[in-house]
Amino acid sequence: MLIVNIANQKGGVGKTTTAISLASGLAMKGKKTLLVDMDPQANATSGLGINLKELNKTIYNVLVGVSDINSCIITTDIENLSLLPSTQDLVGAEIELVPMEHREKKLLYTLKNLSGLDYVIIDCPPSLGLLTLNAMVACRYIIVPLQCEYYALEGLAHLIKTIKIVKKELNPQLDIMGILLTMYDARNNLSKIVYEDVITHFGKKVFKTVIPRNVRLSETPSYGMPIYRFDNTSKGALSYQGFVEEFITRSGYNE
Numbered sequence: 001m002l003i004v005n006i007a008n009q010k011g012g013v014g015k016t017t018t019a020i021s022l023a024s025g026l027a028m029k030g031k032k033t034l035l036v037d038m039d040p041q042a043n044a045t046s047g048l049g050i051n052l053k054e055l056n057k058t059i060y061n062v063l064v065g066v067s068d069i070n071s072c073i074i075t076t077d078i079e080n081l082s083l084l085p086s087t088q089d090l091v092g093a094e095i096e097l098v099p100m101e102h103r104e105k106k107l108l109y110t111l112k113n114l115s116g117l118d119y120v121i122i123d124c125p126p127s128l129g130l131l132t133l134n135a136m137v138a139c140r141y142i143i144v145p146l147q148c149e150y151y152a153l154e155g156l157a158h159l160i161k162t163i164k165i166v167k168k169e170l171n172p173q174l175d176i177m178g179i180l181l182t183m184y185d186a187r188n189n190l191s192k193i194v195y196e197d198v199i200t201h202f203g204k205k206v207f208k209t210v211i212p213r214n215v216r217l218s219e220t221p222s223y224g225m226p227i228y229r230f231d232n233t234s235k236g237a238l239s240y241q242g243f244v245e246e247f248i249t250r251s252g253y254n255e
Contacts, residue, residue: 002251003111003120004177005139009162010155011126013147014182016043017217017227018240019123022143024048024226025244027081031118034073037086038107038135039125040094045085048076049224052087060089062110063134064096069110078226090131097130104170107134119251128162136166141177141251145211146198148184148191153198177250180243182211207250209243212236 006019016039023035037044037059042052055074061067062084073082097103111120122135136142142163146152156179167174179202185191198206211217217236220227227237 001114001117001120002141003122003139004251005122005124005135005142006145007124007132007135007142007159008144008146008155009126009128009132009159010147010151013126013152014145014211014217015126016047016123017220018143018145018180018182018211018243019044019121020047020220020226021228021240022244022247023119023121024078024081024228025240026119026121026248027078028228029244029248030080032080032116033119033121034082034084034114034117036084036107036120036122036135038090038122038131039086040088040090040131041125042086042088042090043221044123045083045087047221047224048078048081048083048226050074050076050083050085052085055085055087058085058087058089060087060093063090063093063106065106069113078229094130097134103130104133104137108138111138128159133166133170136163136174137170139171140173141175143177143247144179145182146179146194147182148188148194150190150194152194153201176205177247178205178207180207180209180211183213184210185213207243207246209239209246211239211243214239 023033027033057072062069124132124135212235214236216231216234220230
């Protein structure tokens with residue numbers, strides 16, 4: 001079971017779209033996959049068509065220790081894809097975790113109770129608080145979606161610094177699998193400049209796949225389905241399909 005975290009402390013970079021597209025893409029290739037929604041905004045949960053009002057148990061229950069993780073996981077209408085959902089209640093977990101012993105390892109401990117999975121994909125909140133820290137401690141790899149805009153590299157530097165601290169102090173195996181450039185606009189010189197800057201600074205750490213700015217991708221959340229179900233022939237869908245293939249190759253995980 002390979003655990004991968006989708007993280008960027010900056011919002012609006014395509015983080016949740018990437019998490020849903022990766023998890024559902026892996027599932028459609030026959031990989032037993034769990035998507036963990038660690039964001040109190042619960043966009044990954046609603047993005048899979050789940051009604052938040054009907055949820056009785058979520059990742060909040062797991063983190064604060066009142067429910068077993070297996071009782072909180074739900075199935076989705078995509079074969080091989082399950083979900084550990086979130087709601088706004090998760091905001092409270094950030095506070096409730098503070099006085100707890102080993103507070104930064106709660107997710108790690110609970111994921112150890114899982115079996116029969118190939119991949120666990122974690123969608124993090126756009127912040128570097130206790131929830132994101134739990135995800136970093138629990139995972140093997142981090143994927144960083146990076147929007148092609150002016151301040152992209154500035155935020156990335158801060159995230160990398162945090163990752164290095166977590167690697168040194170809490171999770172020696174932690175590594176960045178790659179940086180995924182999102183919302184790329186070929187007509188925009190700024191997108192090209194950011195792309196070239198990222199390649200110059202990070203080289204092979206940058207995924208070859210680039211996700212374009214695509215209207216169909218931005219429409220998918222309101223329909224509660226991944227891009228492959230919404231419009232499988234769109235540029236967004238084709239790009240994410242390429243990313244999934246590249247991810248599988250990079251992960252080196254075929255058990």
